Amino acid sequence: MDIAALPAIMNAASLKDANETAPEATRRDEEIRAKxxxxxxxxxxxxxSHAGLDKAVSENSGHGGEAFSRMLVEAYAEQLADKGGFGLADQIYRQLKGQSS
Structure with missing residues (x-):
């Protein structure tokens, strides 16, 4: 890649972002937030899991209990994240949004 061509490539990328329609920007914004x-x-x-919740739930319940406990932990985690979690998703969103602009 020619270093002299880098500014032209960057300008073309920023023009593409500037010409992006509102629905495309909204869709990308929602996708970033979801990820x-x-x-x-x-x-x-x-x-x-590392705190031991999955082991506490599946104590003496065999392989089925282990699978169930993992699904239960994942469901709890999804609910926590949906309710705001630790704020990590917001920080990641702001960081990625800043890079995509």
Missing amino acids: AKEFEAVFIAEML
Whole structure:
């Protein structure tokens, strides 16, 4: 890649963003927010698992109980993330939104 061509490429990218229609921008914004929330849910699920919640739920219940407890932890994590979680999704969203502008 020619370094001299870099400013032209960057200008073309910013013009593309400027010409983006409102529905496309809204769709991309919603997609960024959803992915940030999804990441926070996965993060919370891992924290709950490492804290021992999955083992506490599946104590003496065999393989079925282990699978159920993992699903339960994931459901709890999704609900926590939907309710605002730790604010991690908001921070990730703001960071990604700033980079996409």
